[in-house]
Amino acid sequence: MVLFLYFRVMRVIAFRTLREFFEKTEYSDAEVFLRAWYYDVKSANWKNSNELKNQYPKASIVREGRAVFNIKRNKYRLVVAIDYEIQAIFIRFIGTHKQYDSIDVKTI
Numbered sequence: 001m002v003l004f005l006y007f008r009v010m011r012v013i014a015f016r017t018l019r020e021f022f023e024k025t026e027y028s029d030a031e032v033f034l035r036a037w038y039y040d041v042k043s044a045n046w047k048n049s050n051e052l053k054n055q056y057p058k059a060s061i062v063r064e065g066r067a068v069f070n071i072k073r074n075k076y077r078l079v080v081a082i083d084y085e086i087q088a089i090f091i092r093f094i095g096t097h098k099q100y101d102s103i104d105v106k107t108i
Contacts, residue, residue, distance in 0.1 A: 009042060009043055009044070009045060009087065010041055010042050010043070010044045010045065010046070010087050010088070010089055011042070011087060011088045011089070012038055012041060012042050012088075012089045012091070013088055013089065013090050013091065014091060015038055017091040017094065018034045018035075018038060018091065018094060021034070021094045021095075022034055027076070029072065029075075030071060030072055030075075030076050030094075033071045033072045033076070034071060034076075034078075034094070037069060037071060037078065041089060045087065046082070046084060047084055048064075048084055049061045049064055049065075049067065049082075052067060052082070056069065058070055062079075062105050062106055063106065065081055065082050065083065065084070066079070066080070066081055066082070066092075066105070066106065067079075067080055067082060068080075068100075068105060071094075074097060075096065075097065076094065076095065076096060076097070077093070077094070077095060077096075077097055077099075077100035078091070078093070078094050079091075079092045079093040079094075079100075079103075079105055079108060080092055092108050093105075093108050
């Protein structure tokens with residue numbers, strides 16, 4: 001009998017949003033940090049926000065399925081919506097800390 005193990009990995013939708021952000025001259029210093037976050041997260045297999053917090057203790061859980069990551073020592077904020085069941089992360093916002101202060105993180 002052959003046993004197949006199926007591991008889901010997190011899909012990030014969409015890397016293009018991150019790329020468009022760091023390709024802007026004023027945010028180019030975020031590229032290395034956003035790429036590192038992307039490659040780290042896409043290999044994750046979180047089942048809930050507690051597992052996310054185990055890997056990223058400084059991430060803020062706004063509500064189940066919504067998280068905020070500090071990028072480049074909190075210079076930038078990345079807001080994502082997460083569907084743990086289908087293993088998908090949806091980029092909702094990336095911007096400076098000041099820009100982040102002007103949004104409603106629960107609804108963006």
